Amino acid sequence: MGHRENDHIDIVGRLLKRGVSRRDFMKFCTAMAATLALPAGFATKIAEALEKARKPSLVWLEFQDCAGDTESFLRANKPTVAEIVLDVLSVDYHETIMAPAGKQAEKSRDDVVKHQKGKYIAVVEGSIPTKDGGIYCCIGGRSALDIVREVCGNALATIAVGACAWDGGWPAADPNPTGAVGVKDAVRGITLINLPGCPMNVENLTATIVHYLTFGTFPATDSHGRPLFAYGERIHDHCERRAHFDAGQFVRQWGDEGHRKGWCLYEMGCKGPETYKNCPVIRWNEGTNWPVGSGHGCIGCAAPRFWDTMTPFYKRLPKVPGFGIESTADKIGAGLAAVTAAGIAVHGIARAVKGKPKEKETTE
Amino acid sequence: MRAVENALDITIPDNARIIRNLITGIQYVQDHVIHFYHLHALDWVDIVSALKADPKKTSSLAQAISDWHNSSTDYFSEVQKKLKTFVESGQLGPFANAYWGHPAYKLPPEANLMAVAHYLEALDWQKDVIKIHAILGSKNPHAQTYLVGGMAVPIDPNSESALNTISIAHMLTLAKKAKEFVEKVYIPDLLAVASFYKEWAQYGEGVGNYLAYGEFPNDNISNTDNLWLPRGVIKNKDLSKVHPVDHEKIMEYVTHSWYEYKEGDSVPKHPWDGETNYKYTGPKPPYEHLNTDGKYSWLKAPRYDDMPMEVGPLARMLVAYASGHKRIQEVINLVLKKLNVGPEALFSTLGRTAARGVETLVTAEMLTVWIEQLIENIKRGDFRVHDGSKWDPSTWPKEAQGYGFHEAPRGALGHWVRIKDRKIANYQCVVPSTWNGSPRDAKGQRGPYESALVGTPVKDPNQPIEILRTIHSFDPCMACAVHVLDAEGKPVTKIRIV
C-alpha cells in the first residue's frame, strides 16, 4: 500500500459539483477504502460519511512560539484533547501532533485552505516577525507572514492563542529585534478572537470552540477581541486573597507568616489589580491551582505588551488603578497594616494620609 | 535562575531543592510519555493497520506483557470501534497524509491496536499526573513559582493556603499513578515495539560523544558530585571512561549560523563572551533550498572541547551507566537483555528511544522519594522555601558572573550571565536542541542530527519515514523543531539522495 491522498472529501465535493455520476463516486470510495487499507465493506461507509456533514477543520499554526499553548491544548479537559481530535473537530494541521511531516504536512494544510475556504478555523500560536522580509521565521521556505496571511485570510475565523499571537508577546518585547507582531497586526479584516495569556488557558479555547459549535457564533468580545467570558473581569476582583488586600494583610517576604497564611501578594509585585482574566475562577489544570493560589503574584501575562508594561514583576504597582473604592481600600489596607505590624506603623499611616502609597519603593 | 544564584552565591533552602526536583521530575515523566506516544510512536505504529486487529488476540498480547487493568477483549473492541468510526468519518485530521501502509511498518495489527489504545490512554493520563507541576509550580505549562533564591510556594501543614497535608497527599496519589502507567504501559509497550525494530540499533548513531550536566541535586547544587543523575562527558562511545565537565570548554561557533562575531566567524566563543549579532545571508523567502556550504541555520554550533556532543536522555543514561549508577545500570541491563542486544545497541535511534523509557521509569520511582524528603523536612519543622538575603539588588556586588546548569527533558541546558551595576550585561543560553540540531562548525564537523542521518537507508525517497524515526528519536524541541526540521531537512535530503 502506498501513500494516500486525503483530500478525498474535497475531491468528492468537486467531482459531484462537476456532475460526476454516483457510480463514479462509489468507485472513488472503493479506491479510497483500498488506499486506506480498509476491509471491503468500508466503501459504502465512506460514501455515507462523505455525504454527512463534516466536522469543522482546524489548522493550527506555530511561529515564534515555545509550544506552550500546544502543551496547554493537550491538557484540555472539557472536552479532552482525544475527544476534540476524534469527535469534535478535524485537526487537519498541527505541526506538533500531526503524523505526517515535511511536504505531506504542508499538503494537509494546503488542502484545507484550498478546499475549505471560509469554513475552517485557524488557530495561531506565536508571533509573526515582519522585519527584513519575514526571514526570522520561515517554515518550509515560506515566511510566517506569508503563511499566516494565506491561512487566516481564508479562514472562517482565527483564534490567536497566547500572548505572542495576540500582540507579539515576548519576541516583541523592547527592542523587538525581529519586528514581531501578533495576528491582529499581521492580517487585517479577519474575524479574530484573541486568547492572550502565557500560555492561554485551554479551557478558554475549548469554550470558544464549543460556543461556536453550539450556537453557531463566536462569543462576545471586548475591544481587544478577547471573549468577555474569560477577560471581562479583573483578577483582583475575583481573587481569593482579596479580603487580605482589603484588610491590609500583605506578604512581605517569601515564606514569611503572611505568605504561609495566604495573604495578599500586592507588595510582592502582584499584577492582579491591572489584569483582566478568569484565572481565579477557572484556575489551571482542572482547577488544581493558579499563580496567586500557589503563592506567587500574577505577572499580568494576559495584559497588553506585558513584558514591557508589567515588569519588573516583583515591584508593586505604583497604585491600584480604578475609582474610589480601590484607592479607599488601599488606604484602609495600609492603615490596618500599620496597626498589625508595629514596625512599619508610622510610615504606613503617613503614606495612607498622603494618599501616595510607597512611591519611593516603586521608583527604586 | 541557577545562573543568577551562582553569580550571587546564593544557596537555596533544602525544601526549594526538593520542590524543583519534583517539578523537573514530573516534567520528565510526562514529557517523555507524550514524546513516545504522541510525537514518536506513529513513526513505528500503523494506525490504519489496527483496524484489522483481532481484539481477542490483542487482549492476549496485552495480558502477556503486562498486568495493566485495561486489557480485556471488550476494551480493545471498544477502542477499535472508536477508531473505525473515526476513519469512517473520512476526516483523518492529524493522521491524514501520513505513511500508513508503508513497508517499514513492522508491527502486527494487534500490536498496532494496543499502541493506539495506549496513545489515547496516555492523553488522559498526562493531563492528570502533571498536576504535581501545577501544585508546586502554580500551573502547567509554564510554572510561575521559581524565584532567585528559592521557590514562592510556602509550606505550612497548618495552613489552607500553603503546601499542606492535602497537597502532599494529592501529590503522592499522582506520583503513584505516574509510576504505575510507566511500569505497566509505557515500558512494556516500548519493549514490545522495539522487539520488532531491532535493526534500528544499527542506525542513527550520531556523533558518539555525550554530554550531561547532571540533575536532581541530592543536597546543595554546588556539590556537583552529589547529583542523582550524574554529570559527565563520554567521548567516542567509550563507556569505560567518564570525563568531568569543565564549562570553560564549551564554545559556540557561528561559521554556518546566521550570526557574526566581531573577531571573525571561524573562532568560537565561550558563552560568557557570547555575542548574538544576527546576520541573515540565506535566500529571500519563499525558497526551496538553503545553501549548506555557507550559513544555513539560526542555531549556533556549540562544541565541548571542540567536539560536537549529543545531549538528552541517552546522554544522561549513558553517563549514569558508565558512572556506575546502580539503579540505572540495572534497568538498562534488563532492557538490553529483553531485547537480546549488547550495550553497543544504545548508540542508535533505538537506543535513544529506549534510554528515554529507562529514564522515565527511574525518575517516576524517585517522585515518592522526593515527596518523602519534603515530609521529613516538614516533620523537623523546616518550612523554609526561600533565601531572601540577596533579594534586594542593593545587596549585590558591582559586578558578578555565573552559570547555571539544568537537564531539561531534551537535554543539557546551560545559562551564562554577567551582571554589571545590578543589571544583566550579557546573557547567553546554550539549549539542548542547539547541541543536537547544531549546524557544522569551522572544521566542518556535523552536529548530532546531521550525523545520525548519514547512512540511514530510505526505502522510498518520497516517504522518508526512516528520517522521521531518527530525527524524532532526539525529541527535537518542538518550539523550534519544525523550523529546524524544515531548514535542515534540506541538507538531510541531500545526504539521503547522494
Ligand code: SF4
Ligand atoms: S493584589 Fe493580587 S493577590 Fe492581592 S488581592 Fe489583588 S490579585 Fe489577589
